[in-house]
Amino acid sequence: MSRLTFDASNHPHRRLNALTGEWVLVSPHRARRPWQGESAPAGDETAPSYEPSCYLCPGNQRANGAVNPHYRAPFLFANDFAALMPDTPAPPGDDELLVQTAARGEAHVLCFSPDHSRSLPQLSAPEVRAVVDAWKQISRELFEKYAFVQLFENKGAMMGCSSPHPHGQIWATDYWPTEIVKEDAQQAAWLARTGTPLLQSVIEREDATGERVVDSNARWLAIVPWWAAWPFETLLIARDPVSRIDQLDAEASDLLAEILRRLTARYDNLFATGFPYSMGWHQHPAGSASPEGWRLHAHFYPPLLRSATVRKFMVGFELLAEPQRDLTAEQAAQRLRDMSPELMEELR
Numbered sequence: 616m617s618r619l620t621f622d623a624s625n626h627p628h629r630r631l632n633a634l635t636g637e638w639v640l641v642s643p644h645r646a647r648r649p650w651q652g653e654s655a656p657a658g659d660e661t662a663p664s665y666e667p668s669c670y671l672c673p674g675n676q677r678a679n680g681a682v683n684p685h686y687r688a689p690f691l692f693a694n695d696f697a698a699l700m701p702d703t704p705a706p707p708g709d710d711e712l713l714v715q716t717a718a719r720g721e722a723h724v725l726c727f728s729p730d731h732s733r734s735l736p737q738l739s740a741p742e743v744r745a746v747v748d749a750w751k752q753i754s755r756e757l758f759e760k761y762a763f764v765q766l767f768e769n770k771g772a773m774m775g776c777s778s779p780h781p782h783g784q785i786w787a788t789d790y791w792p793t794e795i796v797k798e799d800a801q802q803a804a805w806l807a808r809t810g811t812p813l814l815q816s817v818i819e820r821e822d823a824t825g826e827r828v829v830d831s832n833a834r835w836l837a838i839v840p841w842w843a844a845w846p847f848e849t850l851l852i853a854r855d856p857v858s859r860i861d862q863l864d865a866e867a868s869d870l871l872a873e874i875l876r877r878l879t880a881r882y883d884n885l886f887a888t889g890f891p892y893s894m895g896w897h898q899h900p901a902g903s904a905s906p907e908g909w910r911l912h913a914h915f916y917p918p919l920l921r922s923a924t925v926r927k928f929m930v931g932f933e934l935l936a937e938p939q940r941d942l943t944a945e946q947a948a949q950r951l952r953d954m955s956p957e958l959m960e961e962l963r
């Protein structure tokens with residue numbers, strides 16, 4: 616028999632990810648383990664603005680021999696090693712055990728800036744706005760042909776990113792990828808049950824308590840979601856009823872650039888390093904039965920836990936059973952909120 620009352624910052628519990636329907640185990644008492652608190656810079660010596668051996672810098676030759684133009688704004692090109700092709704034949708689909716299906720699409724690379732050394736928090740507001748505009752345009756074009764468009768950025772060697780030159784990728788598919796299938800079903804069910812889009816309900820709740828808010832402006836809300844699995848995972852949600860990035864008006868686009876700079880600066884400031892992550896946009900897939908249930912949002916999944924070099928591994932129980940975290944979402948949000956939204960001097 617237990618006479619203890621539940622304390623979310625002390626007692627193990629599970630939280631439901633409302634967007635995917637999956638659970639995460641939270642073990643906050645483990646965060647009380649002694650913490651050596653190292654936050655030494657990872658020794659990123661300042662990169663040059665132009666790197667002769669970089670595949671992505673202006674004027675340089677790529678791995679397949681193509682030469683980049685001397686671009687001065689975001690530069691988009693078709694991925695030379697695309698994971699998807701527009702015209703692959705369908706495999707035979709008649710085996711009930713070894714099941715396969717066609718996968719067609721396109722992959723592109725978007726260099727955020729000609730400058731090899733400056734990523735989102737180092738770019739000016741107009742430069743980040745230019746990235747937003749490039750995302751809007753390529754997304755609109757690809758959704759004319761494909762069922763889903765994934766805009767994303769892998770940042771940092773720790774995330775398997777192959778080049779430090781600031782860039783993102785765009786993959787379009789003629790099918791709904793797994794995460795999108797889950798989010799579509801969850802958002803449709805919430806709208807049907809409550810009459811409100813799921814992420815609108817999240818915004819209202821998070822604005823009211825502020826506990827998990829990291830940053831906010833008139834058009835955007837950045838939170839550590841209730842169900843975060845990665846230590847400093849965040850969710851950036853549009854306040855407007857939009858479900859595709861190309862629906863953002865000029866002011867929402869400017870304020871997106873602003874909050875992206877502030878959020879990524881907080882990340883970099885946290886461990887005084889170029890903070891690695893995978894981030895990407897979720898938009899309503901073509902053919903969704905419930906596009907009104909969708910709300911445009913971006914996920915940031917950063918691996919770092921305690922310092923520029925100490926990362927969280929999703930292994931053991933996490934890999935075999937379900938994701939687990941020590942730090943609560945509220946504690947992580949507090950840490951990020953306490954960081955300056957202006958990049959620290961030595962990282963500029």
Ligand code: H2U
Nearest residue numbers: 670677678694695696724769776777778
């Ligand atoms: P990452 O940084 O996440 O590794 O992605 C870089 C992408 O750039 C990767 O998909 C492509 C790779 O195929 N690429 C080219 O298309 N051409 C090149 O010359 C180098 C890299």
Ligand code: ZN
Nearest residue numbers: 669672731780
């Ligand atoms: Zn470069």
